[in-house]
Every structure is written in structure tokens, then in C-alpha cells.
Amino acid sequence: MATPRGEFTSRFGFLMAASGSAVGLGNIWGFPTNAASNGGAAFLFAYLILAFALAYPALMAELIIGRHARANAVTALQSISRGRKSKILALAVGFAGIVTVSFILSFYAIVSGWMIAHFFDPLARLAGLDALAQWLTEDAVVRNSLFVIIFMLLTVYIISAGVKDGIEKWASRLMPSLIVILILLILYVLTLPGAMEGMRAYLVPDFSRIADPALLVDAMGQAFFSLSLGVGTMLVYGSYISKRENLPVVGSLVALLDVGIAVMAGMLIIPAMYVAQSNGVEIYDASGGLIAGPGLIVSVLPSLFNSMGSVGILVAIAFFLLMTIASLTSSISMLEVPVAYSVEHHGVDRPKAAIILGAVVTVISLIIVFNFDPLFDLVVTYTTEISQPLLGFAFCIFVAWIWSRNEVLEEIRQGSPNVDAGIFWRVWPFYMKFICPLAILVVYFQ
Numbered sequence: 303m304a305t306p307r308g309e310f311t312s313r314f315g316f317l318m319a320a321s322g323s324a325v326g327l328g329n330i331w332g333f334p335t336n337a338a339s340n341g342g343a344a345f346l347f348a349y350l351i352l353a354f355a356l357a358y359p360a361l362m363a364e365l366i367i368g369r370h371a372r373a374n375a376v377t378a379l380q381s382i383s384r385g386r387k388s389k390i391l392a393l394a395v396g397f398a399g400i401v402t403v404s405f406i407l408s409f410y411a412i413v414s415g416w417m418i419a420h421f422f423d424p425l426a427r428l429a430g431l432d433a434l435a436q437w438l439t440e441d442a443v444v445r446n447s448l449f450v451i452i453f454m455l456l457t458v459y460i461i462s463a464g465v466k467d468g469i470e471k472w473a474s475r476l477m478p479s480l481i482v483i484l485i486l487l488i489l490y491v492l493t494l495p496g497a498m499e500g501m502r503a504y505l506v507p508d509f510s511r512i513a514d515p516a517l518l519v520d521a522m523g524q525a526f527f528s529l530s531l532g533v534g535t536m537l538v539y540g541s542y543i544s545k546r547e548n549l550p551v552v553g554s555l556v557a558l559l560d561v562g563i564a565v566m567a568g569m570l571i572i573p574a575m576y577v578a579q580s581n582g583v584e585i586y587d588a589s590g591g592l593i594a595g596p597g598l599i600v601s602v603l604p605s606l607f608n609s610m611g612s613v614g615i616l617v618a619i620a621f622f623l624l625m626t627i628a629s630l631t632s633s634i635s636m637l638e639v640p641v642a643y644s645v646e647h648h649g650v651d652r653p654k655a656a657i658i659l660g661a662v663v664t665v666i667s668l669i670i671v672f673n674f675d676p677l678f679d680l681v682v683t684y685t686t687e688i689s690q691p692l693l694g695f696a697f698c699i700f701v702a703w704i705w706s707r708n709e710v711l712e713e714i715r716q717g718s719p720n721v722d723a724g725i726f727w728r729v730w731p732f733y734m735k736f737i738c739p740l741a742i743l744v745v746y747f748q
């Protein structure tokens with residue numbers, strides 16, 4: 303318990319870590335496919351509004367609680383609760399967050415493992431190892447298990463090194479690389495035949511869809527998942543921010559980076575699908591919609607890369623490297639939630655906590671790999687569609703109804719002394735009290 307807590311050493315370090323958590327498979331895969339199946343830019347429009355009106359305030363709630371308590375999710379929620387009942391609720395919500403994020407990591411590691419396998423496929427082909435390449439791209443239990451283990455080893459390695467030497471160091475290296483690769487890929491894909499048609503499908507809005515409840519529910523779920531909300535991730539990262547930092551500003555930078563990268567990913571994925579179509583790859587599923595599920599990433603795009611000749615090999619390497627980086631900077635933030643709790647609450651040392659908890663998550667992942675059909679969708683649905691929004695709701699209640707308003711203001715004032723004169727403080731508390739919880743419930747019950 304006596305070990306000093308880690309802290310991000312600079313604003314840049316925090317921004318890379320938090321946007322690294324936010325930017326993941328949710329942005330590069332989830333967002334473009336959601337947009338493509340929900341009226342293109344109409345979805346984008348709804349997403350932008352929901353991300354800034356609902357997800358950003360909820361992100362701020364987590365950052366503020368975290369930095370105030372300087373502790374893991376369970377301890378932090380308890381420290382802002384007054385009565386016995388709210389302390390019990392704090393314990394329940396904190397634990398539910400830890401369990402939920404561990405299950406999110408267990409399915410995330412499977413998909414991330416596919417990304418690593420597909421990253422090695424073009425390398426194997428370059429080396430003339432065609433049988434290996436074939437094995438790497440075939441969906442089989444042995445391959446999936448092996449790559450889950452590799453991915454979890456990378457995650458555990460980074461987390462065991464701590465906040466500064468693990469999370470901050472790696473996020474500061476990986477996130478800038480991710481942005482550069484993404485931009486290069488977009489520029490390249492846009493030069494190919496068919497890309498402009500994809501750009502049109504993505505950016506020309508079908509506004510007749512905008513009030514469609516399904517679109518709004520998808521956009522809201524997407525925004526919450528994408529900003530890593532409700533499970534204590536941002537709370538724990540917030541607990542490592544310096545007291546000198548201006549929270550409303552860094553929070554909005556994280557939201558901007560997350561949304562910006564999602565929008566950019568759309569400019570890569572959707573045009574790439576149309577390029578694939580003009581190269582003769584099937585991009586519509588049986589029901590006539592664009593292929594959006596795993597087939598998109600592990601079959602449509604690889605077929606596109608294969609049809610591009612030798613440049614295709616480079617593009618495939620760059621693309622799956624991008625996906626692997628995006629996954630890894632998110633997975634470390636997930637593992638940090640239970641690790642921070644074990645280190646602070648039970649005095650376990652960090653590397654040991656990272657290894658044990660990483661092993662537990664790996665075992666759950668392997669159980670899912672071996673029982674993919676019944677379990678995978680079930681775990682995704684329970685964690686992201688049921689647990690995450692409910693916990694997001696609970697965080698709103700904690701910060702707006704349980705915690706004292708003066709203490710909230712006191713916390714934000716550190717690093718932002720005039721915050722109560724600005725627009726943030728005029729709008730945010732009202733939002734957190736009424737709009738956020740109500741909106742989450744409405745969307746939830748849809």
C-alpha cells in the first residue's frame with residue numbers, strides 16, 4: 303500500500319494514454335461500419351452531437367472523480383460517498399466496472415489476436431512461407447488461442463512497467479505512429495478507383511435516417527464504448543493526472559482526438575470497401591447491407607489487399623499494424639482498472655497483479671475461443687450494451703447527486719482556477735444531474 307502512485311509526467315503523455323484508450327477497434331472498425339449501415343453522414347452528425355453532449359460530460363465525471371480521489375475505481379467512488387447506502391453502491395458499481403472491463407478485455411483480446419495474425423500474414427508471404435500465411439488467416443481455435451496469448455502478453459508487459467514507464471511511454475510512441483499510418487493509408491486509398499464513390503456514400507448524409515431510434519441507439523452506444531466510459535478506465539487514468547492540469551481542456555482534447563480519429567477511420571474503411579468492390583470483391587451481405595461484422599476486417603479488406611499486387615503487401619502490413627496499435631493502447635487501459643485496484647487495495651505488487659489478472663482474463667478469452675458461437679456475442683452484448691450504459695448512468699448519479707457540488711468545483715478549480723466563470727461550469731452540472739442520466743435511460747430502454 304505504501305508504494306507511491308504513478309502520475310503522467312506531461313499533458314502530452316496523458317493525452318496519448320487517454321486517447322490511446324479511447325481510440326481502438328471501436329473507432330477504426332465500429333464507427334465506420336456503424337456509419338455505413340446507418341445513413342452515412344447522418345450517423346456522423348448524430349454521433350458528433352451525442353459524443354459532445356453526452357459522452358464528453360460523462361468522460362469529465364470520471365476524470366474529475368479519479369483525479370480527486372487519486373485512487374482506483376472502488377476506492378474513488380467510496381471516497382466521494384457519504385452515507386452507508388451510497389458507500390455500498392460505490393462498492394457495487396466499482397466492482398461491476400472491474401468485472402465488466404475484464405470481460406470486455408476478454409473478447410477484445412480475441413479480435414486483437416486476429417489483427418496480429420493478419421499482420422504476420424503478408425510478412426509470411428514476403429518470406430515465401432505460403433503455408434504459414436494460409437494458417438495465419440484461417441479462423442481456427444489453435445491460431446486464435448495462440449494470438450490471444452501473444453496479445454495478452456504484450457498487454458501484461460506494458461502494464462507491469464507502471465504508469466510512466468509502461469502506459470505513458472508506450473502510448474506516446476504508439477499513438478503518433480497510429481496517426482501517421484492512418485493518414486498515409488487514407489491518402490493512398492483515395493487515389494484508387496472506386497474510392498470517391500465510397501467517400502460519397504460516407505459523407506453524403508441520408509437525413510431521412512436521423513430520427514431513426516436505431517441510429518440514435520447505435521450512435522450513443524458507439525460514443526460510450528469509444529470513449530471507454532462507464533467501466534472506470536477513464537477514472538483510473540484521471541487519477542494519474544497532475545493537479546496542475548486543466549481538466550475541462552484535457553477532457554475535450556481527448557474527446558476531439560477520439561472523434562477525429564473515428565471520422566478519419568471512416569475515410570479509410572468506407573472508400574476501401576468501394577475500392578474492393580471495383581476490384582471484384584463482394585462487399586454486400588445476403589440481406590443487401592454492407593458487410594460490417596468480422597467479415598469486413600478479416601475477409602473483405604484482406605481480399606482487397608491481395609488484389610492490389612505487391613503494394614498490397616505493404617498496405618496490409620500498415621493496416622494491421624494500425625489495428626494492432628489501436629487495440630494495444632486500449633487493452634492496457636482495460637487491464638489497468640483491476641490492476642490498480644489490486645495494487646492499491648490489496649497491496650499486491652504491480653508486476654504480480656498484472657500477471658495474475660492478465661492470466662485470468664486470458665483464461666476467460668480462451669474459454670470464449672473454444673465456445674465461440676454461444677459465448678462471443680453474449681459477452682459483447684452483456685458488457686457493452688447492458689453493463690456499460692448502466693454503469694455510465696451510475697457514474698452520473700455519483701458525481702451529480704451523491705458527491706458534494708462544492709467539492710466537485712474545488713477539484714476542477716485546481717488547474718483551472720476560473721472555471722466557475724466559464725461556460726463549462728454553467729452547463730455541465732445541470733447536464734450531469736438531468737440530461738445525461740435521462741438520455742442514457744431513454745436510449746437504454748429503446
Ligand code: PHE
Nearest residue numbers: 324326327328329527528530
Ligand atoms: N474505447 C475502446 C475502443 O474504442 C474500447 C474500450 C472500452 C477501452 C472500454 C477501454 C474501456 O475500442
